[in-house]
Amino acid sequence: MSLDPLRNEEDIKEYVDLRLGPMGEIGDCVANLDGETIGVFGGIPGELVKARIYRYRRRKRSMVTGMVSQVIEPSPHRVEVPCPNFGPCSGCQWQHIDYQHQLELKRGIVSESFSSYCTLEEVNISPTLPAPSQFEYRNHARFTVRFGGQMGFSNRITRRFVRIENCMLMAPEINEVLGGLQDKVSETTNLSVRVGVNTGDRLIQPTLSAPDIPFASGQKWYTEKLKGRIFRVASPSFFQVNTPQSETLIDLVSEYLALTKEQILVDAYAGVGTFASILAPNVKKVFAIEESASAVMDASSALSDVLNIEFLLGKTEKVLADIAEDIDALILDPPRVGCHPDTLKAVIERRPPRVAYVSCDPLSLARDLDILVKGNYRVINVQPVDMFPQTYHVECVVTLGLSGQT
Numbered sequence: 001m002s003l004d005p006l007r008n009e010e011d012i013k014e015y016v017d018l019r020l021g022p023m024g025e026i027g028d029c030v031a032n033l034d035g036e037t038i039g040v041f042g043g044i045p046g047e048l049v050k051a052r053i054y055r056y057r058r059r060k061r062s063m064v065t066g067m068v069s070q071v072i073e074p075s076p077h078r079v080e081v082p083c084p085n086f087g088p089c090s091g092c093q094w095q096h097i098d099y100q101h102q103l104e105l106k107r108g109i110v111s112e113s114f115s116s117y118c119t120l121e122e123v124n125i126s127p128t129l130p131a132p133s134q135f136e137y138r139n140h141a142r143f144t145v146r147f148g149g150q151m152g153f154s155n156r157i158t159r160r161f162v163r164i165e166n167c168m169l170m171a172p173e174i175n176e177v178l179g180g181l182q183d184k185v186s187e188t189t190n191l192s193v194r195v196g197v198n199t200g201d202r203l204i205q206p207t208l209s210a211p212d213i214p215f216a217s218g219q220k221w222y223t224e225k226l227k228g229r230i231f232r233v234a235s236p237s238f239f240q241v242n243t244p245q246s247e248t249l250i251d252l253v254s255e256y257l258a259l260t261k262e263q264i265l266v267d268a269y270a271g272v273g274t275f276a277s278i279l280a281p282n283v284k285k286v287f288a289i290e291e292s293a294s295a296v297m298d299a300s301s302a303l304s305d306v307l308n309i310e311f312l313l314g315k316t317e318k319v320l321a322d323i324a325e326d327i328d329a330l331i332l333d334p335p336r337v338g339c340h341p342d343t344l345k346a347v348i349e350r351r352p353p354r355v356a357y358v359s360c361d362p363l364s365l366a367r368d369l370d371i372l373v374k375g376n377y378r379v380i381n382v383q384p385v386d387m388f389p390q391t392y393h394v395e396c397v398v399t400l401g402l403s404g405q406t
Helices: 097-115 172-181 241-257 274-282 293-302 318-324 342-350 362-373
Strands: 014-019 029-033 036-041 049-058 061-073 140-146 150-154 162-163 190-195 203-204 221-226 228-236 262-266 283-288 310-312 329-332 355-358 379-383 395-402
Touching: 014 061, 014 355, 029 061, 049 203, 061 362, 097 362, 097 379, 140 172, 150 318, 162 283, 172 190, 203 221, 203 241, 203 274, 228 274, 228 293, 241 329, 241 355, 241 379, 262 274, 262 318, 274 283, 274 310, 283 293, 283 318, 283 342, 293 310, 318 342, 342 362, 355 362, 355 379, 362 379
Parallel strands: 036 061, 262 283, 262 329, 283 310, 329 355
Antiparallel strands: 014 049, 029 036, 049 061, 140 150, 140 190, 150 162, 190 203, 221 228, 355 395, 379 395
16 A cells, blocks of 8 residues: 555645745745745745645655645736646646746746855856747656556656656657557556657667567667767766757857867766867867766767867766866866765866856755855856756856956
């Protein structure tokens, strides 16, 4: 029997009227429930709503969360939701908010994350750069498989499975796979689909053996094209889910670093080498640091014609300090948890004059920037980039220079 009270006590329903406060860290609005601060999904700051209250336990902790069931006083930024699965699915959080306001809210999330640090009080945060497509932008989907091969997603609060016939965030090529495999993949409980939107290539994992599967599966890697270069991406390797906005990140980093042929560039957390390979023609040499062996193999197979890149397999916090050459420019593109403290220590000790920090988590970004600023760096600009329309997630490209240098 399930231990989740949201599954077992359907007859117990609690509703309350709430005035919604500012946007929280995970796309919910902050609200006051009998003196307790809770998050309410499906709302917009300032609205008066009737919310269903969920009380449950996760990881031995008591949790209280609200979900909007009725809007009493709507925000002028509320729009009609186009997706029939919005809410039960929970993969999107902001389809009910007009897109321009989504961009403003994302800038606000970054600003709020910085507000806890006095070192970041005067930092300039530019308006969020919009995505070229508000839907059909994701090149990667991880489907949950339940009930005889049904494909869908699990709600983040209720944990209920939601069957999906078409996901509005996914590239059309992924929805084609979803339609062809729906009800046919009972041999697995999870299915990963990745597509090269510029190549037409496809990766479906795990291998499917049922006789009525209409697509090849079990591929070890697929290819994608960025800025005219072909990249190989293995199943375990990281690759940005929004291909057009990946090129935007490259443009922003390139513009700020203003690289020259005499310079040494270090690309830390290099992945399959997108930054390193595209920027390599502009510099004398690139050191690309990556701890994933599969990503380094991907990069090496695709970059045989680029002779001035040296890939260093290992953790950035252990490798960066050992590079013998002086570093003229540095790219930091860590995972969501941010940089290891030893990485930041090495940056401060090595003192590269220009640093571009690419982050997908404003909280870990703010923590790391505070350390770098205390280590004699200054933040020149913070540029939010919308990699994930209809969700609360926001990417940032931060430019830093040494204090006292222009």
